[in-house]
Amino acid sequence: MKFESQPSYSLGQRTPASREVAAGENGGNVTLVSQSALGAINRGRVLQALYDNGPKSRADLARLAGVNRTTITGIVQPMIEDQLLVEGDASPSDVKGGKPARPLYFNPDAPMLGAVLLLPGTIQTCLVALTGEIKAVAKAEFDTHGETEAFIAVMTETLTATLSQAQQAPFGIGVASAGMIDSDNGTILTVNLAPVLTGLPLVAILQERFSLPVVIDHHPRALLVGDRWFGPGRGQQNFAAVYTGEVLGGAFFIDGKVYRGLAGSGGELGHSVVQIDGALCNCGKHGCWETVAALPWLRKEAARLSFPHPKSVTCARLVKEADEGSKAAEELLDRYTRNVAFGIVNLQQTLSLNSYVLHGDVAGGGMKAAELIRQHIEQLVVKRPGQEISITVNGIGEGHTALRGAAGLVLSSHLKLVI
Amino acid sequence: MKFESQPSYSLGQRTPASREVAAGENGGNVTLVSQSALGAINRGRVLQALYDNGPKSRADLARLAGVNRTTITGIVQPMIEDQLLVEGDASPSDVKGGKPARPLYFNPDAPMLGAVLLLPGTIQTCLVALTGEIKAVAKAEFDTHGETEAFIAVMTETLTATLSQAQQAPFGIGVASAGMIDSDNGTILTVNLAPVLTGLPLVAILQERFSLPVVIDHHPRALLVGDRWFGPGRGQQNFAAVYTGEVLGGAFFIDGKVYRGLAGSGGELGHSVVQIDGALCNCGKHGCWETVAALPWLRKEAARLSFPHPKSVTCARLVKEADEGSKAAEELLDRYTRNVAFGIVNLQQTLSLNSYVLHGDVAGGGMKAAELIRQHIEQLVVKRPGQEISITVNGIGEGHTALRGAAGLVLSSHLKLVI
DNA sequence: AGCAGTTAGTTTGTACCTCGCACAAACTTA
DNA sequence: TAAGTTTGTGCGAGGTACAAACTAACTGCT
Numbered sequence: 001m002k003f004e005s006q007p008s009y010s011l012g013q014r015t016p017a018s019r020e021v022a023a024g025e026n027g028g029n030v031t032l033v034s035q036s037a038l039g040a041i042n043r044g045r046v047l048q049a050l051y052d053n054g055p056k057s058r059a060d061l062a063r064l065a066g067v068n069r070t071t072i073t074g075i076v077q078p079m080i081e082d083q084l085l086v087e088g089d090a091s092p093s094d095v096k097g098g099k100p101a102r103p104l105y106f107n108p109d110a111p112m113l114g115a116v117l118l119l120p121g122t123i124q125t126c127l128v129a130l131t132g133e134i135k136a137v138a139k140a141e142f143d144t145h146g147e148t149e150a151f152i153a154v155m156t157e158t159l160t161a162t163l164s165q166a167q168q169a170p171f172g173i174g175v176a177s178a179g180m181i182d183s184d185n186g187t188i189l190t191v192n193l194a195p196v197l198t199g200l201p202l203v204a205i206l207q208e209r210f211s212l213p214v215v216i217d218h219h220p221r222a223l224l225v226g227d228r229w230f231g232p233g234r235g236q237q238n239f240a241a242v243y244t245g246e247v248l249g250g251a252f253f254i255d256g257k258v259y260r261g262l263a264g265s266g267g268e269l270g271h272s273v274v275q276i277d278g279a280l281c282n283c284g285k286h287g288c289w290e291t292v293a294a295l296p297w298l299r300k301e302a303a304r305l306s307f308p309h310p311k312s313v314t315c316a317r318l319v320k321e322a323d324e325g326s327k328a329a330e331e332l333l334d335r336y337t338r339n340v341a342f343g344i345v346n347l348q349q350t351l352s353l354n355s356y357v358l359h360g361d362v363a364g365g366g367m368k369a370a371e372l373i374r375q376h377i378e379q380l381v382v383k384r385p386g387q388e389i390s391i392t393v394n395g396i397g398e399g400h401t402a403l404r405g406a407a408g409l410v411l412s413s414h415l416k417l418v419i
Numbered sequence: 420m421k422f423e424s425q426p427s428y429s430l431g432q433r434t435p436a437s438r439e440v441a442a443g444e445n446g447g448n449v450t451l452v453s454q455s456a457l458g459a460i461n462r463g464r465v466l467q468a469l470y471d472n473g474p475k476s477r478a479d480l481a482r483l484a485g486v487n488r489t490t491i492t493g494i495v496q497p498m499i500e501d502q503l504l505v506e507g508d509a510s511p512s513d514v515k516g517g518k519p520a521r522p523l524y525f526n527p528d529a530p531m532l533g534a535v536l537l538l539p540g541t542i543q544t545c546l547v548a549l550t551g552e553i554k555a556v557a558k559a560e561f562d563t564h565g566e567t568e569a570f571i572a573v574m575t576e577t578l579t580a581t582l583s584q585a586q587q588a589p590f591g592i593g594v595a596s597a598g599m600i601d602s603d604n605g606t607i608l609t610v611n612l613a614p615v616l617t618g619l620p621l622v623a624i625l626q627e628r629f630s631l632p633v634v635i636d637h638h639p640r641a642l643l644v645g646d647r648w649f650g651p652g653r654g655q656q657n658f659a660a661v662y663t664g665e666v667l668g669g670a671f672f673i674d675g676k677v678y679r680g681l682a683g684s685g686g687e688l689g690h691s692v693v694q695i696d697g698a699l700c701n702c703g704k705h706g707c708w709e710t711v712a713a714l715p716w717l718r719k720e721a722a723r724l725s726f727p728h729p730k731s732v733t734c735a736r737l738v739k740e741a742d743e744g745s746k747a748a749e750e751l752l753d754r755y756t757r758n759v760a761f762g763i764v765n766l767q768q769t770l771s772l773n774s775y776v777l778h779g780d781v782a783g784g785g786m787k788a789a790e791l792i793r794q795h796i797e798q799l800v801v802k803r804p805g806q807e808i809s810i811t812v813n814g815i816g817e818g819h820t821a822l823r824g825a826a827g828l829v830l831s832s833h834l835k836l837v838i
Numbered sequence: 839a840g841c842a843g844t845t846a847g848t849t850t851g852t853a854c855c856t857c858g859c860a861c862a863a864a865c866t867t868a
Numbered sequence: 869t870a871a872g873t874t875t876g877t878g879c880g881a882g883g884t885a886c887a888a889a890c891t892a893a894c895t896g897c898t
Contacts (some may be wrong), residue, residue, distance in 0.1 A: 097866040098874025258552035272765040346691040352680035517845025518893040
């Protein structure tokens with residue numbers, strides 16, 4: 001029998017710029033699941049279930065995962081021997097009768113996670129325990145326009161100071177960085193305001209110096225992962241993290257996985273268009289969400305409305321002044337939160353994640369700002385039956401959230417959540 | 420050792436409407452991969468690789484999937500015995516020397532796929548071969564406001580007429596339907612203009628009558644799946660299908676999987692906001708993308724600009740008139756495609772899928788419309804290095820694309836692509 | 839013609855994983 | 869004290885992927 005080359009019902013035509021995938025190049029990313037990978041995957045999933053749900057007995061885990069009890073035993077036993085997990089005291093069973101369950105959880109003395117937050121001009125490092133506790137924080141500054149070698153020296157020194165305080169080698173090092181990051185290759189593409197970092201293969205460098213697994217991702221995605229492991233996103237399978245401030249950004253957790261997009265892009269929400277031919281944006285386009293929902297807009301409006309010290313207006317300040325009875329603050333807050341809502345509305349219409357965690361300036365406004373945003377979204381979104389939209393803030397602790405996120409990056413890659 | 424209930428670094432607070440997942444309910448969807456499931460998964464992936472890449476030898480498949488040749492043999496041998504696959508003639512090896520490869524591909528006499536396209540008032544059914552060929556098309560009409568029983572009778576009759584022409588039992592039946600669909604539960608939620616379908620558990624009904632696997636999904640998602648299996652999306656891991664017409668819709672293929680969102684929602688792009696406080700939309704909100712990029716807008720503009728027969732203006736007609744030298748048509752076409760571009764720009768900023776397949780009215784404009792849209796997008800999107808955006812049209816054959824999509828739904832579920 | 843070299847596909851044995859069954863341990867209830 | 873219930877653990881069965889070794893088939897050089 002002879003086959004024709006490739007039966008083609010691709011009736012459409014492609015524009016010239018289209019990628020040539022028809023030749024079957026892209027088919028290369030078909031991957032089968034190997035036997036050994038399966039073990040690693042299931043081990044990771046058990047750990048994640050344990051992490052998401054808190055201390056649980058083997059039997060509970062088996063029920064949760066829908067597998068045999070013996071399977072769980074086989075998975076957790078080596079981990080107990082490795083001192084990663086510990087068996088708790090028999091808890092009085094909630095059901096009547098039966099042998100009491102022995103809950104399992106992470107060993108408080110288990111290795112910690114190294115975390116680095118890299119912003120233009122400053123490095124922050126710390127250790128994060130699996131409980132989310134932050135220890136051994138160190139800070140340093142670097143010359144944003146200096147020599148690469150100098151930066152690496154500062155980074156190494158700071159990180160060494162932090163890591164040396166760990167009882168035992170940490171699981172790995174997670175780096176959250178501002179700017180454009182190629183997380184697949186572990187390099188920093190560009191960071192505005194810090195040209196010294198351009199093109200830096202930071203993962204390779206740190207991996208070599210510390211002989212530990214190193215992962216890097218950009219700031220919003222670190223916030224997302226931090227939420228997933230240590231914050232309001234814990235245990236959730238679908239949610240988004242939204243950052244507002246001088247710029248706007250976002251990151252998505254979709255179907256139990258961090259969405260990274262092609263080459264680590266995606267989530268550049270700030271430059272989605274909410275006002276065709278609207279105000280000019282820093283990016284050179286018009287009507288980006290960033291032109292109406294970031295701090296510059298808020299401060300310009302505050303100036304126009306003759307607020308005192310408009311340059312220092314924040315969401316937190318507006319909430320405070322509104323609570324103190326300022327009508328003007330209340331109105332501006334309402335407009336601000338409405339503008340923020342539009343971006344989330346578009347996200348909701350597109351992906352229907354239903355759950356959003358706010359960071360940055362708007363998170364400073366706390367529950368009140370979140371509730372205002374939620375109400376605006378409710379009014380702006382086309383509602384589906386049974387759909388509830390949840391808005392959460394995670395703004396307390398500021399940099400700590402990002403540091404936990406960096407640590408979470410290590411967890412995510414360590415547990416091989418991706419299949 | 421005693422564990423605290425659940426260490427909580429969820430510093431944030433939740434708005435009242437938030438779902439209570441913190442209790443660990445949601446953790447229930449942790450699933451381990453069982454050994455037997457692994458076999459099914461890998462079998463599905465091999466078939467998909469074969470499908471996406473055309474006839475391939477065992478050795479090629481092994482290389483493509485990065486597994487041992489023996490593994491491939493073990494997987495395909497039973498399929499050859501089942502007559503699903505056939506071995507082709509030894510093709511002269513492209514490299515010098517060595518035993519010539521025996522390409523494998525789907526048996527032309529393999530079972531076909533049943534497909535149903537359900538629109539208000541009309542049912543269309545057909546058989547789709549694995550090559551994409553369409554056979555045994557049948558059509559029928561039904562009373563949109565009539566009795567449920569009457570509709571079921573028409574549906575059964577039409578489908579029976581089609582299925583009876585198959586040589587052997589098809590793999591399953593796929594249904595593409597207008598309206599809101601709960602694909603998880605296989606029921607039609609609501610269809611505008613066809614109240615008779617409201618709440619109909621169509622999957623259960625058809626499954627019982629025909630004793631075959633039945634899947635249902637809504638129209639845009641069927642187009643997406645049709646593109647993935649039989650159209651320009653073949654072999655791609657990330658792309659979106661965008662439908663324009665009286666309404667706008669979209670569906671996404673993300674990381675090799677159809678994105679379904681929670682309860683099958685997601686992709687309701689038509690009501691994302693591109694013009695804050697813009698024109699009133701049918702949905703009751705303002706400034707939806709639908710208000711500037713759907714046919715009603717186009718026709719209103721055509722009327723305003725005194726086009727002849729403005730009610731029958733389509734993208735195809737504009738392209739034709741522009742080609743014939745009409746400046747007015749060219750200008751309106753430019754504005755129309757620019758408006759369409761905005762929605763895709765927002766999608767691109769959000770998910771960075773980089774590849775879009777157009778359906779519906781705008782697809783009628785062919786390459787020219789696609790190229791215009793691509794150019795507008797290029798101008799409106801914040802470009803990342805190395806990023807190329809591809810716009811493809813798949814408008815020829817109209818209903819046939821949707822029917823192939825319905826068939827593709829069966830393939831997708833049959834091959835257990837979801838893990 | 840003959841032999842080395844190369845590639846495709848198969849056979850055989852091994853390692854790994856999950857599952858079901860049986861059983862001991864530990865606790866409640868009557 | 870006896871029966872019932874639940875937890876956690878050995879052990880063998882079944883299924884899957886992999887590595888090594890083998891046969892088959894073709895090319896090219898001598």
